[in-house]
Amino acid sequence: MFDEYSIEQRATQIFDARTKEYFLEVLSCYESGNYRSSVVMLWAVAVCDLLFKLQNLDDLYGDAKAKDILTEIGKLQQENERSPIWETKLVVAVAEQTQLLDIADRENLLHLQRQRHLAAHPVVNANFQLHRPNRETARAMIRNTLDGLLTKAPILSKQIVDDLVENLEQTSSILIDDKQLKAYLESKYFARFNPEVEKLVFRALWRFAFRLTNERCEKNRDINYRALKLLFSRNPHGFRSLVETDKDYFSEIAPTGSPVVYLIGFLSKEPYLYRLLANHAKTAIQHAAEHSVWGRCMAWFTAESLQEHGMRLGEWILGQESPQIDTNMWKALEELSESPEWDKVVVRLANKYYVASGSYDTADRRFSEAIRPRLGRYEIGDCVDLIEGIESNSQTWARSRASDDHGFLRDLALKLDPTFDAGQYSTFIRYLD
Secondary structure, eight states: OOOOHHHHHHHTTSSHHHHHHHHHHHHHHHHHTHHHHHHHHHHHHHHHHHHHHHHHHHHHOOOHHHHHHHHHHHHHHHOOTTTTHHHHHHHHHHHSSSSOOOHOOOOOOHHHHHHHHHHHHHHHHHTTTTTOOOOOOOHHHHHHIIIIIIIOOOOOOEEEEHHHHHHHHHTTTTTTSHHHHHHHHHHHHGGGGGGGHHHHHHHHHHHHHHHHHHHHHHHHHHHHHHHHHHHHHHHHHHHHHHHHHHHHHHHHSSSHHHHHHHHHHHHHHHHHHHSOOHHHHHHHHHHHHHHHHHHHHOOGGGGSSSSHHHHHHHHHTTTOOOOOOOOOHHHHHTOOOOOOOHHHHHHHHHHHHHOOOHHHHHHHHHHHIIIIGGGOOOOOHHHHHHHHHHTTHHHHHTTTTTHHHHHHHHHHHHHHTTOOOOOOOOTTTTTTO
C-alpha cells in the first residue's frame, strides 16, 4: 500500500524553530541515502527538543517539574561529562513527570537511542561491517519522532486550564473585542495546543460558561464564553464529534440563569449541538427560551425551521407580554442567518414590534430602535405592511414625533413606488401635513 505520509510536509509543523533547523540535517542525510547518519542526528535533535520544551515550560509557565528535570539533568552532566546516561534519564523523567510523552512515545525514543548507539559506535558484525539501518527503519524512526515529539507544543494540559482562565480574568477589561481576544489567544495558547489539549480546554470552558454558577464564574462568564467560541471556530467538526461522543458530560448544564442564556446564544450558531444533548438539558434550554427575551429570540433551533421561529416570534410580539427588544437584540436576530428570506422576516417582525406599542413613549423608542435602522432595506410591500399596522394603533399615529417619522416612511414609499397613494390611509396621514 502506498504510504502517503510526507516527512517533508510534517517537518514544517515542528514547533521549535531551532529544532526545525537541526532537523534539516536529518532530512538531508535521509534523502541522500545516508540512513546511519540520519539516525545519529535524529537522536541528537530529539534530545535537544526535549530540553527546549522543558525550558519553554519553565520560562513561560513556571512549571516546577520541568525546572526540576532540567536541574537533575544538569547535575548528571557535570558529574560525568562523557557518560550518555543523562540522555536516558531525560527521556524517562519527561515521560514519567510530564505529559509531553506517553508510554508509546517513550519507548519509540528509547528504541531510537539504541539504534543511534549501534549506528554511531564502531560495532561491527562477523564480516567486519558497520551496522547500517535500512531505509524503512530510518523512515519509521523519523516519523515516530516527528509525531511523538518534535511537532508537539510544550504545554501541559493539566496546568494550562488554570493558567488560561486566570489570564482571561486578568485581561478581560483589556481584550474588549473578539479580534483582540483572538490575537491574544492564538499567540499565547491556541498555536501551542495539540488535539488532546484542545479537547481538555474546550471541556473546561464549556463547564465554566454553561454549568458553574459560583461568583467567580459569573464574573468571568462572558470572557470565558468568548474564548470558547473562538476555540470552537478552530475545529468545529472535531468539537461536534467530541460533544456527540460524550453527550452526558456536555448535557450537564446549569438548570437556570445566565449559563443557560449564554448556551442559547452559542447554540443559535451551532444548532446541530442542540440535537446531541440529553433531554434534561433540552428541557432547561426550552424553559429559558420561554422565560427570557434573549432566549425567546435566539432559541430558533427549538423550532422546526428558522421560518417557523419567525412566525412564533411574530405571534409573541403581538401577544399580551409586550416584550422589550433592544438594539443589540435586533442585531443578534439579524445575524441568525444571512439569507434574504430571513432579512425579510426580521423587517416584518420590526413592523409588528412597532405597531404593538402600548404608549407614545414606547412607540417613539421602537421606531428609533427597530424601524429606522432597517428602512434602507424596505421594499414597497414592507412599507405598506407597516402603514396598515400603524392605522390600527393610535399610540403610533397620534404621537408628536409621528409627523417626522411617518413623513419619512411616506416619502420612502413614494420613492420605491411613485404610484403609491398615501391618501387611502387617512389615519396614517392625519397629522403628517
